[in-house]
Amino acid sequence: MQERRIKKSAAIYTPLILMLYDWWVLGISNRFAWKCPTRSVLLPFFCRHVSVRHMDVGVGTGFYLANAKLKSGTEVTLLDLNRNSLHAAQARIRHMHPQSIQHDIMMPLPVGHRVFDSISLFYLLHCLPGNFSEKENVVINIKRQLSPDGVLFGATILGEDANHNRFGKKLMALYNRKGIFGNQSDTMQGLRAMLERNFRNVDIRQHGKVALFTARDAAVRYSHSK
């Protein structure tokens, strides 16, 4: 059942939905519902943390990679459960020759898979069902793929406690009912606790109804090196 709900969070991204995605989600919804504009807040945050050895998890249309003006020679890996999303993002950044992995990030990546200096996780956590403890596998699986100095950074729309406006409440109710979102009980405290269970150095701030986070120094590496 839980597995089916996770798949549901990716299944919505058909080629048609992806054609409308940037306009509706990154344009209208981010500005008017979630109060966290894409070009002035989320894109600069992405640009600040992306490195030359980067993996994007939950790629959507590949908007951030396509607009980030990456350094030449940047190696990009795209990971998504949905093949349509992988195709859309890959087509958009074809010139970077990205590697694509079709994979459910709730499951560990194959052992021996390469590591990255930065991994982005934008707008995926709020799509997954359950509370942050149930979503923790995402972070556990990602931290295994980070180099020792690597950074996980991302953004996620907060739940009902965030005091959404009328437009936001309407979208939240509809998306949670349809299984497109699973974020009703997502809070800043829950996100912080989940990240701090896995990383020594966590930074979170809220912009509008969105939490923006960075996490470094995976806790497991410290326990291994002691």
Ligand SMILES: C[S@@+](CC[C@H](N)C(=O)[O-])C[C@H]1O[C@@H](n2cnc3c(N)ncnc32)[C@H](O)[C@@H]1O
């Ligand atoms: C809301 S879109 C976010 C797109 C982009 N990162 C952005 O911020 O605009 C969520 C993406 O996560 C993918 N996704 C959902 N559940 C997933 C899972 N369990 N594993 C990997 N990808 C998943 C979806 O297919 C979709 O491409």
